[in-house]
Amino acid sequence: MKKSSIQINVKGAWTAEEDKTLSEYIHLHGPKKWKSIATRSGLNRCGKSCRLRWLNYLRPNIKRGNFSEQEEDLILRLHKLLGNRWSLIAGRLPGRTDNEIKNYWNSHMSKRYNNVIKEVKNNNKITNMMNLNSSLPSPIMESTDQLGLGRRIEEKEEEEEDVKLMFDFSVEGTNGLEWVNRFLELDDDHHDYL
DNA sequence: AAGCAGTTCAACCGCTTTGCC
DNA sequence: GGGCAAAGCGGTTGAACTGCT
Structure with a gap:
């Protein structure tokens, strides 16, 4: 047969x-x-x-397990720079695969990222409210401070500044343009490697 | 202990890009 | 330049796992 x-x-x-x-x-x-x-x-x-x-x-040299803080930070920045270009992002993280990074982003980081964005938006709302409050008569301002709102707004502003710094590529050092330049250099290296 | 909901991640699917003839 | 196959990529799915009630 x-x-x-x-x-x-x-x-x-x-x-x-x-x-x-x-x-x-x-x-x-x-x-x-x-x-x-x-x-x-x-x-x-x-x-x-x-x-x-x-x-x-x-494949050899595959890194498995939890992502380090540095790796997370890098993913966050690269994602902001490149969007969902997972293979490009993976090219900057030795031993990590595009699939792993994509999964990690979708299950761990996207939520946190969205919360940060939400937080920043809320901060802006609160700041706007405060600007309104500052033009109100003082007894009302006092009552908001009695609620501890003034302190919370200070904290929020600090957090907002952190978020700005996180995404600020204009600062010198590991968080700044040097990093972008290295990224572009690495891209050349990566093509050589391939 | 059982059932359910939420989460994680390996694998699949379909589309696009690349390389070769 | 066109057609085809191979490779690459990102989105999606679904099984396994975990935590809660």
Whole structure:
């Protein structure tokens, strides 16, 4: 009986056995021609799936686990600069994959980022209210201070300043233009590397 | 202990870009 | 320049996990 030439590709989570097969094949033949890797290695996976598994999990020097504060800071800045260009952002974080950064952003950082934005907006509202209050007669101002609002506004202003600093690329040092220049240099390095 | 909701992350999907003939 | 295949990319999905009631 003739065997069908149609191959059904496996989907879902990779097994340790599949990982081993793929790793061994790539170590021998290199990470090129994913379609042929998929067929010649004997894995019932599509080329795309093999490529993704290698790049996001099996490739050497993959850094796993929690992101450091520096990494988070870098992601935040790069995201502000580049938007959802995850592969470009990943290129600036050695050992991190675009998929990992994307997931981390969506699950951890986007919420915090949005809260910061919300906070800044609220601060602006409060500041505007205060400007209104300052033109009111003094007894009303006193009553707002009795509520501790004056102090809270000071704190909010400090926080707002922090947020401004966080996104200020004009300041010298690691947070400033030097960093952007390094970013552009790194981009050249990255292309050389590839 | 069970059920549910929310979160995380590996993997998939579909579209775009790149490279080759 | 056009067509095709391979590679790359970002968005989305869904299974596994976690925490709460």
